[in-house]
Amino acid sequence: MLDLERLRHDTPGCLERVFLDSAGSSLPPQPVLATVIGHLRREAEVGGYVAAAERADDLAAVRESLARLIGATPSEIALLDSATRAWSEFVTALRFEPGDRILISQVEYASNAITALRRAAATGATVEAVPSDPSGSIDLEALDRMLDDRVRLVSLVHVPTNGGLVNPVREVVDAAHRHGALVLLDACQSTGQVPIDVAALGVDALSATGRKWLRGPRGTGFLYVRSELASSLEPSALDLHGAEWTAPDAYRAAPDATRFELWECDVAARLGLGAAVDYLLGIGIDYAANAVATRAEVVRAGLSTLPGVGVHDLGKQRCGIVTFTVDGIDAADVREALADKQITVTVSGRSSTLLDMTGRGLDAVVRASPHYFVSDTDIDRFLDAVAKLH
Numbered sequence: 413m414l415d416l417e418r419l420r421h422d423t424p425g426c427l428e429r430v431f432l433d434s435a436g437s438s439l440p441p442q443p444v445l446a447t448v449i450g451h452l453r454r455e456a457e458v459g460g461y462v463a464a465a466e467r468a469d470d471l472a473a474v475r476e477s478l479a480r481l482i483g484a485t486p487s488e489i490a491l492l493d494s495a496t497r498a499w500s501e502f503v504t505a506l507r508f509e510p511g512d513r514i515l516i517s518q519v520e521y522a523s524n525a526i527t528a529l530r531r532a533a534a535t536g537a538t539v540e541a542v543p544s545d546p547s548g549s550i551d552l553e554a555l556d557r558m559l560d561d562r563v564r565l566v567s568l569v570h571v572p573t574n575g576g577l578v579n580p581v582r583e584v585v586d587a588a589h590r591h592g593a594l595v596l597l598d599a600c601q602s603t604g605q606v607p608i609d610v611a612a613l614g615v616d617a618l619s620a621t622g623r624k625w626l627r628g629p630r631g632t633g634f635l636y637v638r639s640e641l642a643s644s645l646e647p648s649a650l651d652l653h654g655a656e657w658t659a660p661d662a663y664r665a666a667p668d669a670t671r672f673e674l675w676e677c678d679v680a681a682r683l684g685l686g687a688a689v690d691y692l693l694g695i696g697i698d699y700a701a702n703a704v705a706t707r708a709e710v711v712r713a714g715l716s717t718l719p720g721v722g723v724h725d726l727g728k729q730r731c732g733i734v735t736f737t738v739d740g741i742d743a744a745d746v747r748e749a750l751a752d753k754q755i756t757v758t759v760s761g762r763s764s765t766l767l768d769m770t771g772r773g774l775d776a777v778v779r780a781s782p783h784y785f786v787s788d789t790d791i792d793r794f795l796d797a798v799a800k801l802h
């Protein structure tokens with residue numbers, strides 16, 4: 413049994429405020445902070461190249477830690493700077509023919525949809541949205557009806573940015589694979605708060621960020637690409653790290669996911685991401701998942717007893733994102749009023765998940781996302797503050 417006090421002691425930021433924005437950008441724990449600052453100091457002493465060489469083993473271990481966390485092998489991981497970079501690099505590396513179909517879901521994230529639309533415009537492919545079922549999850553029957561052998565890619569959002577539902581993955585993968593389509597899982601909001609095993613799920617690729625539920629530094633993210641797939645993909649940019657210049661007129665791309673990486677990177681942030689993943693592995697993803705889901709359920713239950721407050725989460729399986737509105741008060745004003753009381757939440761606006769929000773008649777929702785370091789007292793303070801908004 414982990415000691416909440418110790419987890420909170422490792423998280424200086426949570427002692428001074430009620431922090432409910434791990435779905436935005438979480439509070440990094442002390443080891444992440446020490447790793448990043450320590451490396452920046454070392455770079456200032458000996459220069460970036462020497463400092464990186466000193467940490468070569470630790471840098472290699474970042475991919476190993478991520479691979480352990482999601483059940484992959486290290487060569488299936490590319491370290492990038494955001495989830496959007498990971499998603500768009502994968503989709504841009506696929507060759508689409510005119511008439512090919514890309515299926516997104518009703519809760520698709522805006523940046524992914526924009527990339528899909530750009531790819532479609534450039535190649536003659538089309539983008540279509542699979543509806544949600546009445547529970548809010550992806551409608552598996554509708555997906556089955558929409559799939560045919562022109563579908564090249566199914567994009568599935570594991571956990572949407574604007575609500576706590578967890579979409580079923582294996583069922584989507586099985587259906588897509590029956591038609592030869594690839595599945596790209598947007599695990600930006602699930603990595604670090606939901607156990608993920610890419611081999612068991614069968615996804616072909618996965619995109620994720622470091623700064624949210626993993627509690628890593630900003631400017632970090634990663635792409636998982638199933639090993640048999642990487643060599644057929646053409647990254648938008650290749651350099652001397654992702655490929656080798658082998659003859660005056662020839663180069664050879666790396667056979668694995670590292671072809672998606674560039675040589676230059678923020679080494680301190682990358683080491684910080686490794687420290688964040690190791691911290692989580694030390695805690696255990698099952699502990700984290702259970703603690704997050706339990707806290708979110710308490711927040712949902714508390715909010716739903718408050719007059720004038722509407723909770724908007726859907727889905728059969730739920731996780732750590734709680735979305736709500738307060739009658740007569742703009743979501744942004746709710747966020748500001750809570751900020752005045754040292755309570756951090758954020759707002760998810762219509763354009764981030766255009767199809768879902770429009771379909772549900774929502775313009776903006778307040779998003780509260782408690783990580784495992786949030787205490788019962790924090791939740792009481794938050795609920796009390798929301799109750800006093802009117």
Ligand SMILES: Cc1ncc(COP(=O)(O)O)c(C=O)c1O
Pocket residue numbers: 435493494495496497521523569571572573598600601620621633
């Ligand atoms: C579901 C989902 N996908 C993708 C992203 C994009 O992540 P990033 O900002 O790291 O590119 C977000 C960010 O909030 C998200 O919530």
